[in-house]
Amino acid sequence: MAVPKVLLFYAFTPLADPEALRLWQRDLCESLGLGGRIILSKDGINGTVGGELNSVKKYVRKTREYAPFHDIDFKWSEGRGKDFPRLSVRVRDELVSFGAPGELVVDSSGVVGGGIHVTPTELHELVAAKNVTFFDGRNAFEAEIGHFRDAVVPDVANTRDFVAELDSGKYDHLKDEAVVTYCTGGIRCEVLSALMVKRGFREVYQLDGGIATYGDQYGDDGLWEGSLYVFDNRMAVQFSERASVIGHCSQCGGATSRMQNCSDLACREQLVVCEACGESPVYCVVHLAA
Secondary structure, three states, rough: OOOEEEEEEEEOOOOOOOOHHHHHHHHHHHHHEEEEEEEEOOOEEEEEEEEEEHHHHHHHHHOOHHHHHHOOOOEEEOOOOOOOOOEEEOOOOOOOOOOOHHHHEOOOOOEEEOEEOOOHHHHHHHHHHHEOOOOOOOOOOHHHHEEEEOOOOOOOOHHHHHHHHHHOOOOOOOOEEEEEEEEOHHHHHHHHHHHHHHOOOOEEEEEHHHHHHHHHHHHOOOOOOOOOOOOOOOOOEEOOOOOOOOOOOOOOOOOOOOOOEOOOOOOEEEOOOOOHOOOOOOHHHHHHHO
């Protein structure tokens, strides 16, 4: 019986010919029957792919044969089968679309001038030693079903909103405090932490490996609360059967961790919707106001 697996990974490293690497990655995934989404730029690679276990293992081995990708930290999770309906491999200006490609500096060691990486264990040590503010580096809707305890959740609909959000002055009171940025697998915080440092935040950390790595180590016995939103057909994953339910259905208000797309096919909004309400068409506020 085929065992489905999902990989989450990224690497910031200068790439001389992203288009050639795009063709290689596309052909490699197609030959192994993998689906998912891979983005390449002059600054590295960012991807989520899934498929049968042996094929995923081969993908990891082949990708690591390319020297700049040799040390990629591949994060594994359980798939459910057909997690990715198609394969997309593209070249873009930014690995993560913050709308600030000119601000990011990358060398062979990764992002230059970013936050201090802390492992999950080091994070706990940091929290025990001083007052720490968790700063969510994801889209606000992702935090509706899971976040670190007492985290600051910026009101952003996508990563392009972060630059204006930081420049607004809303978080200037944190510039002299210890701030820990976190996101799903770590890549968004690589950029976000660097943007924060450039704007005068003096003590910025980033959770190494993101929520995915933290959850693998501490499950629901640490500082994380709720479920983790993921960008594939699973929509959300839990680290244990004891995961708390902190989300509320956008339709009836009931407790749930279930996510669903707006029923308007032209809309890209994603909503927290319980299973019962999800059986009927559900619409976001923007659609209802139209």
